Amino acid sequence: MSELAERVLSGDPRAIARLISYSEDGDPRGAEEMKVIHPKAGNAYVIGVTGVMGAGKSTLVCEMARELRRRGKTVGIVAVDPTSPFSGGALLGDRIRMNELVSDEGIFIRSMGTRGMLGGLASAVFDAVEILDASGKDVVIVETVGVGQAEVDIIKIADTTMVVLVPGLGDSIQTIKAGIMEIADIFVVNKADRPGIERTVAELESLIDLSHGPGIRRVPVLQTTAKDSKGVTELLDEVNAHEAYIRSSGRFDERRKARYQAELVEIIRKRLMTLIFDEDKFKGRIESLLERIQQKEMDPYSAAEEILAKLLK
Numbered sequence: 001m002s003e004l005a006e007r008v009l010s011g012d013p014r015a016i017a018r019l020i021s022y023s024e025d026g027d028p029r030g031a032e033e034m035k036v037i038h039p040k041a042g043n044a045y046v047i048g049v050t051g052v053m054g055a056g057k058s059t060l061v062c063e064m065a066r067e068l069r070r071r072g073k074t075v076g077i078v079a080v081d082p083t084s085p086f087s088g089g090a091l092l093g094d095r096i097r098m099n100e101l102v103s104d105e106g107i108f109i110r111s112m113g114t115r116g117m118l119g120g121l122a123s124a125v126f127d128a129v130e131i132l133d134a135s136g137k138d139v140v141i142v143e144t145v146g147v148g149q150a151e152v153d154i155i156k157i158a159d160t161t162m163v164v165l166v167p168g169l170g171d172s173i174q175t176i177k178a179g180i181m182e183i184a185d186i187f188v189v190n191k192a193d194r195p196g197i198e199r200t201v202a203e204l205e206s207l208i209d210l211s212h213g214p215g216i217r218r219v220p221v222l223q224t225t226a227k228d229s230k231g232v233t234e235l236l237d238e239v240n241a242h243e244a245y246i247r248s249s250g251r252f253d254e255r256r257k258a259r260y261q262a263e264l265v266e267i268i269r270k271r272l273m274t275l276i277f278d279e280d281k282f283k284g285r286i287e288s289l290l291e292r293i294q295q296k297e298m299d300p301y302s303a304a305e306e307i308l309a310k311l312l313k
């Protein structure tokens with residue numbers, strides 16, 4: 001086994017950071033290490049945290065990490081494209097909260113930005129979760145801003161997904177309508193210190209009533225005030241209850257399968273994109289096909305078929 005893989009498996013934070021960077025950069029050395037560490041992954045419980053911008057997700061994630069540490073668990077945190085990243089923004093003003101986490105060897109925090117259009121992002125996030133998992137973290141938390149399909153896809157990594165909203169729905173209702181309802185295992189209404197909390201919870205409960213049926217687990221709605229560490233213990237108890245539910249109903253294995261399916265598709269997609277658009281010979285070919293399409297000598301469908309036929313040869 002390579003030295004880097006060995007150091008990752010022993011939990012060395014520098015090695016973990018290095019390997020995540022390889023994935024982000026699409027460095028081929030990363031793929032080789034990922035092959036080696038895969039057999040050691042699968043033991044971490046993965047919590048997805050998504051929801052509207054500025055809902056207090058990062059604050060909540062920090063508080064969950066603190067509570068998990070009190071429960072003796074080690075924690076990996078992956079924050080995807082945060083507008084207020086862990087390294088700055090709103091949390092910069094919260095030095096005490098951050099310093100405690102950063103200086104704790106049982107916690108690893110990584111922010112990942114959205115990359116170019118070919119979307120190296122999703123597969124790097126999958127890798128980061130797998131790396132933290134293999135490194136021995138008991139729990140891995142993934143924070144994403146729930147706006148687009150990419151985030152919904154990323155959340156497939158999670159065993160338990162929480163959707164974070166805030167009082168005074170408005171935007172939040174839109175988020176729910178945009179398909180977030182289906183992915184929520186737990187709803188969290190954060191900023192419970194704000195006016196309108198009761199009404200928001202009631203509106204959410206009536207929305208859940210609509211999709212709720214007999215024999216189906218009812219998605220719980222929890223209230224938190226992350227900035228004052230309120231409601232976090234109850235929230236993690238609810239995560240435990242959800243874990244027990246998916247483990248006893250066979251859904252846990254289904255979710256893990258969905259995670260690896262999403263990852264596999266993503267790796268293939270990325271490799272194909274690289275093949276088609278980055279390889280010099282194909283690049284030249286695509287240029288000439290584009291020229292012919294524009295001159296009406298060829299249509300895009302035939303051009304695509306020609307490229308695929310070349311690939312499959």
Ligand SMILES: Nc1nc2c(ncn2[C@@H]2O[C@H](COP(=O)(O)OP(=O)(O)OP(=O)(O)O)[C@@H](O)[C@H]2O)c(=O)[nH]1
Nearest residue numbers: 053054055056057058059083084090191225226227
């Ligand atoms: N009133 C109130 N403010 C809170 C609470 N939790 C977090 N905040 C504040 O909300 C702001 C946004 O918090 P973040 O944790 O950065 O929110 P986020 O959802 O991670 O934001 P993005 O990643 O940018 O989408 C900060 O100013 C926090 O201090 C809360 O329970 N009550």
Ligand SMILES: [Mg+2]
Nearest residue numbers: 057058082084
């Ligand atoms: Mg955030």
